[in-house]
Structure formats: C-alpha cells, structure tokens
Amino acid sequence: MIRAAAIVFALWSGAAIAETGPAEAAQAAVQRIESAALMLDDASSADDRVAALTETVRAYEEGLISLREGLRRASIRQTTLEQKLEAKSDEIGNLLGVLQSMSRSPAPVLLLHPSGALGTARSGMIVADVTPALQDQANELKAELEEVATLRDIQANAAEMLSEGLDGAQAARTALSEAVSKREDMPQRFVEDQVQMALLIASVETLDALASGLDDTINGDVTGVAPDALALRGEIPLPVQGRILRGFNEEDLAGIVRPGTLIATQPRTMVVTPVAATLRFRGQLLDYGNVVVTEPAAGILFIYAGLADVFGEVGDVLPAGTPVGLMGGDAPLVDEILTDLDAGAGARATESLYLEVREGQTPVDPATWFAIE
Known part of the structure; x- marks a missing residue:
C-alpha cells in the first residue's frame, strides 16, 4: 500500500x-x-x-x-x-x-x-x-x-x-x-459557424492560413469582456509539464525550421491554458495532429499542436488552468519504468507539444510570453 x-x-x-x-x-x-x-x-x-x-x-x-x-x-x-x-x-x-x-x-x-x-x-x-x-x-x-x-x-x-x-x-x-x-456552464463570447469552420479546415495547409481565417468562422455577434493577458507577458507558465526540445526558429534533425517551441512530455500528460483565454479552434489539422488555438488577449493567439484529445467548445472563455487536452501515447508499464530506473534513465518523454505564439498573425518567440528557462 x-x-x-x-x-x-x-x-x-x-x-x-x-x-x-x-x-x-x-x-x-x-x-x-x-x-x-x-x-x-x-x-x-x-x-x-x-x-x-x-x-x-x-x-x-x-x-x-x-x-x-x-x-x-x-x-x-x-x-x-x-x-x-x-x-x-x-x-x-x-x-x-x-x-x-x-x-x-x-x-x-x-x-x-x-x-x-x-x-x-x-x-x-x-x-x-x-x-x-x-x-x-x-x-x-x-x-x-x-x-x-x-x-x-x-x-x-x-x-x-x-x-x-x-x-x-x-x-x-x-x-x-x-x-x-x-460541462455546460462556461461563459461564451461567440458561437462557432460550423459550416465556415469545416470549409476553413478543408482548405488550409498551414497554421498561417488557419490563424488568418479564424475570424470568418464566428457566427453572429461577439459578446462579453475579452480576456487580457498582456500584463502577464513573459511570466506565463508553460501549458504542459515537460522540457524544451527546440526553441523558436531552431532547425530540427530534418532541417525544418518552425516559428515555435517544441516541448517534450510524458504520455497522456494534461495540457492546460495557463491564462484565461477564449477558445478559437480545436480539432485535427494536417500532420499537426489535434490542434488547440486560444486567444488570451485581443490579436494574440496561442497555438498548441500535437495533442491526442482536445476539450472545450469554440467560443468559450476558459479560466486559467482549464484543461484543453491530453497528450498521446500509452502510459508506461511498471516493469518498463523499473527497467529505466535500473539503467539510470529518467522518465521517458516520448510525446511532444508544439507551442506557437502569434501577434497580429505574425509568429513571435514564445519566450516573449512564456516563462521558458
């Protein structure tokens, strides 16, 4: 016990x-x-x-x-x-x-x-x-x-x-x-136009195209007070427990450069919105896996890609710490963990979350918003 x-x-x-x-x-x-x-x-x-x-x-x-x-x-x-x-x-x-x-x-x-x-x-x-x-x-x-x-x-x-x-x-x-x-008690800023969202997903090939087309998926008026995380800029905790694999515009092993940060995590780790934000998008997108887009301040988008499960309804205002999804992979077996311990290795971080920040549609270094050490 x-x-x-x-x-x-x-x-x-x-x-x-x-x-x-x-x-x-x-x-x-x-x-x-x-x-x-x-x-x-x-x-x-x-x-x-x-x-x-x-x-x-x-x-x-x-x-x-x-x-x-x-x-x-x-x-x-x-x-x-x-x-x-x-x-x-x-x-x-x-x-x-x-x-x-x-x-x-x-x-x-x-x-x-x-x-x-x-x-x-x-x-x-x-x-x-x-x-x-x-x-x-x-x-x-x-x-x-x-x-x-x-x-x-x-x-x-x-x-x-x-x-x-x-x-x-x-x-x-x-x-x-x-x-x-x-859950049905979340405050909502707008209602998603499901037809326009489906058309957008079918037509986009990049995160750029997704981010620029999100405003067209709002059905009707936007209500309520928008979250504003500007005062927390540079001090926001990471949305998931893990370690940084690659930083902003760093080249990966295949020679590909992405304007975001890659975070290594353990299987099935919970991903949260670290600040209050409006949920702008959630769903499958190309080879990014499941993607979640939140808006923590007017004109600012936080993009989380590579999740297995995603939560929430588009248009909802999510309080800080609200889960937006779970990472993929299978939880390790006890014998595997003990074998790693015997070999002197730590926990296996087999999953990775891609984090991108956009200001007015332009990608910026996530380190300008998140407390990345």
Whole structure:
C-alpha cells in the first residue's frame, strides 16, 4: 500500500544519510500521490468537478514525476553504498573482530602491560585514543548498513507504489474527460459557424492560413469582456509539464525550421491554458495532429499542436488552468519504468507539444510570453 510505503520513506528520511535530497523528494512524492487519491474520491461531489479533477490529474502527474526521480536517486545511492561496503569488507571484518575482542575482555585486563606500571599507563593512553575512533567507525558502519536495508525496502515497494500511482492517474484522466464533455456552464463570447469552420479546415495547409481565417468562422455577434493577458507577458507558465526540445526558429534533425517551441512530455500528460483565454479552434489539422488555438488577449493567439484529445467548445472563455487536452501515447508499464530506473534513465518523454505564439498573425518567440528557462 502507498501508506506503508510512506512509512518506509519517513524512516529513510530520518536516518543518518549524507544526501537527503532523494529521501525528501521520494517522501513528498508518496504524500502527493496519497493526497491525489483522496482528491479523486472527493471530486465526484465537488461543486466544480472539472476544476477538482484538473487539480487531481496535476497532483498525480507531479507525484509520479517526483517518485520516479526519488526512486532513481535511491537506486544510485543504494548501489554506491553497496559498492563502498564491498570494497571495505576486509577493513570491516578487522574492525568487527577488534570490537568483539574488546567487548569480551574486562577493562582492567585491556590496560595491563607486561613491562609494568609505565607500560600500563601508556597502554591506557593508547586505548583511550583508539576507542573513540573505533566507535566512530562502528557508528558509521551501522548507519550505512541501516541505510542499505532501508533502501532495499524502498526498492521492494517501488512496483506497488508506481502501479497505484499510474492507475490513479489514468482513472483521474478518464473522469476529467467525461466531466469536460458534460460541462455546460462556461461563459461564451461567440458561437462557432460550423459550416465556415469545416470549409476553413478543408482548405488550409498551414497554421498561417488557419490563424488568418479564424475570424470568418464566428457566427453572429461577439459578446462579453475579452480576456487580457498582456500584463502577464513573459511570466506565463508553460501549458504542459515537460522540457524544451527546440526553441523558436531552431532547425530540427530534418532541417525544418518552425516559428515555435517544441516541448517534450510524458504520455497522456494534461495540457492546460495557463491564462484565461477564449477558445478559437480545436480539432485535427494536417500532420499537426489535434490542434488547440486560444486567444488570451485581443490579436494574440496561442497555438498548441500535437495533442491526442482536445476539450472545450469554440467560443468559450476558459479560466486559467482549464484543461484543453491530453497528450498521446500509452502510459508506461511498471516493469518498463523499473527497467529505466535500473539503467539510470529518467522518465521517458516520448510525446511532444508544439507551442506557437502569434501577434497580429505574425509568429513571435514564445519566450516573449512564456516563462521558458
């Protein structure tokens, strides 16, 4: 059980460990996954079920990322300690022999010396100097052996912890998809002209053409107050958890240059709108896969391409943090994750999200809007 594993990590973090980072990360990860499981149970009765499930999915994703990293670093630490103890096996044997001999002999006998009182005095001084050093070595050895035992317990529980976390994340994503499809309470700025949208999709061959033709797909008047993220320019978080593969106008391996940023993510990772925005488009487009276009400010478009599932209705005003879709791919099996950990690898980021920003139809560097490090 996850709860039993949390106790193991708590013991580990309380031990005399030189590197506390892996312990703290793993313990926090287990607690994050535990809280996510409770959040999933509570989400069915939440007033805003989509918001509750969004936070639940995010909690699972963060917990699993931290758990993998904690387990990876725990595996490295365990291997290092075992190699260290193996290399010191002869020294450890001698130390244990000396300590065992000292424990069996009465203190006065240890101090007696055949040369008389002077030798006995010198003997006492030597023993007084050596004993603390031997005790320090013994304490260090004890701490290392206890740490190895704890690390082995952690590795033994890894499969169960990962399995529960992966199952919980999948259940949360499924519930989120269902909740979004049933949502009807979103504020709407306009109604999509489905005929014009179908004609646009059939005729466009580039993101340029899609972006320039979106205004023709509005049916009737535009109402309400438009979102305005101008004040957040340069500080907006990325829409998905991942790492940057390529930046603005960087050439890929095929020699293709795109005016956007490519973000590597794990399979089935949730994609959100990081700021309030109007949903302008969602659907399949050429070889981009599923595409989502949002408008966070007048004349500004954020384009997300490469999703497997997309959420929302065109014309809706989405609050910051609202999910707009999920990445594709299959969640890794527990055995695959453990194999990667044994090989020293991190989580596999097999999916990629393409992020493009347009100002007045002109692509600009996403780093001018997003907090890309």
